[in-house]
Amino acid sequence: MKELKVLAISDIHGKEGAAKAFVRDVRKRGIRADYLLIAGDIGCPEKPERGSKVLSILGNLKLEIYFVKGNWDIGLECAPPRTHNLDEEGPIKLGEYLLVGHGEKFDPYSVKGSVLLLTHYPPYGILDRGFKYEPYHRGTHTGLININDLIERYRPLLHIFGHSHKSGGVSLKLNGTTYVNVARLDRFIRNSLCIGNYSLITIREGEVKVEHFYINGVYKKCSRCNRRVLIPPSWNICKECMMSDELSVEEGISSLRGEVELEIEEIYPSGGGTLSNKRLKVRLKLPLTTIRNSLTLKELIEDTIRKEAFKVLTGRHKVAFSIPRDLLTYLYPCPADGSVGEPLIVRLFKCKRCRENRGIPCNIFKALLKRKVELFWAFDSVRGVKGLVKHRNYVLVTGKRSDGCDRTLIALIKNGFRILTAKVDPPLFEHS
Known part of the structure; x- marks a missing residue:
């Protein structure tokens, strides 16, 4: 099988500065990819036109862009050339793989072969810590059980999602599926320095490799695990150590x-x-x-x-x-x-x-x-x-x-x- 490389981001929330910082960071690091995948929350509901502006900025990477809508993408209608809404266009063939997207619709497609799944919301219980209020419950899982059901049906090789900011920049492999939370790109610190995260995912012969990057990140030794990792300048602990309780897996x-x-x-x-x-x-x-x-x-x-x-x-x-x-x-x-x-x-x-x-x-x-x-x-x-x-x-x-x-x-x-x-x-x- 031919190698496939995709860049994945989410949760930009209409911040044009974050989109520009991402394009600069990718170019500075010399990262090459075949496609850019966006897991929703591209724009913001107060100013719907910002979503299209963000997509235009991301188009400067000269990559085909596939996206799903998130809960912030109300009114996002106009998409620049080479940008595709998967909810409207349906599953797309990316080389040997089938890219399936569910942003606003959760009715499953009839598909065969190796599936790459792109959604805005996480599955329930996987890298989904945050706050969710529903009429029957207030809880710390922001994931949707509908998406777990889709995963059971598709058995995807890869699932990319966002929405849960706390768990962003971390990946987990479970029962043959690699889960990657790519939230969020619009993370800024006090001096307006963007430290948003994004991921480069390489698929070769059915194996998935995930590399997490931070805009303006630096390499340093994690004070807990002693690994040399890329993290924001003010951090001393890597995201995997911060989220260790979210990465535990039980057999059986x-x-x-x-x-x-x-x-x-x-x-x-x-x-x-x-x-x-x-x-x-x-x-x-x-x-x-x-x-x-x-x-x-x-x-x-x-x-x-x-x-x-x-x-x-x-x-x-x-x-x-x-x-x-x-x-x-x-x-x-x-x-x-x-x-x-x-x-x-x-x-x-x-x-x-x-x-x-x-x-x-x-x-x-x-x-x-x-x-x-x-x-x-x-x-x-x-x-x-x-x-x-x-x-x-x-x-x-x-x-x-x-x-x-x-x-x-x-x-x-x-x-x-x-x-x-x-x-x-x-x-x-x-x-x-």
Whole structure:
């Protein structure tokens, strides 16, 4: 097979200075490549024209450019010559390989052969640390499970992505796929010096070699691993050492059974002091070849439970959303001393020492002490901020499910709450 070299970047965010600095750095280092791949966030939504300007600057490298759109690329329509939006043009043949892009669309293509995958978002659990808020969850994984599903289907040789800035400039090989996070190019320090990162990826006879570069970077010895590495002038530690916890891989995850059944049980009062329940069963296929360790698998299972529970609530109510834990101390003040808005950990310590039970606030925080729970609010009508009509409170238990409800959860049920618990069969790893 003929050798293929690609330059890969992402997350420019309309910064023309970053694009110019990248072109200069590539020329200064004498780097040669066949193509330039961009994993989204080329422009910025406030000034959509900047995206086209950035692409024009990058065109000075005289390379064919293939890109996918990111969440910042609203309004990016006009592309200069030799620039191709993969969402519009579909899979492209690059020598012996097929380049497949998914920026805004996640419906899989029917493809054969060696696939190179380009997306903006990371896969769930792989070099994706950051902050993400969804109506059913606030978490530190910015990756999308849709992309894990695409990887299971395509089994790509290489996956290039961005979006998660914290994990950018690092690569990982897992089950035959090399994952490369190329975020972000528009990194500047105080004196306006650009220290954005980019990658040169060489593919030869099915083997992938990744070299990470920093604009204006210098070679020095890492103070942790003692390797001579290229890093920004002010750094003393290489990115691999900074992100070592994100690079750990456990053997045997992909050999587990990926077909599981999720059962969500809803427990609620039925009158006369008795409890009733409903059960919903969902068949799921977990993308286990993309899961690097048991902790990530536990997080994936818990996020999947949240997502399915959220589907149940939005199918039943007009609006539903998870209440962030940090807001609970504002919404449910301490009935003993009336304190509002204190740090969550302070409130939990107080509740742990307290022997009294003064209703809903006490039961919510005692449940937090005993189990992994989340509170949902659901609304049946929305008529502006003042017109919200709260219909029901739900408590989702995402930790290990025990037989029945304990006294704390039963007390919440008696106060109008509905309890959602979940069980995965086969259990894989207990999600506790």
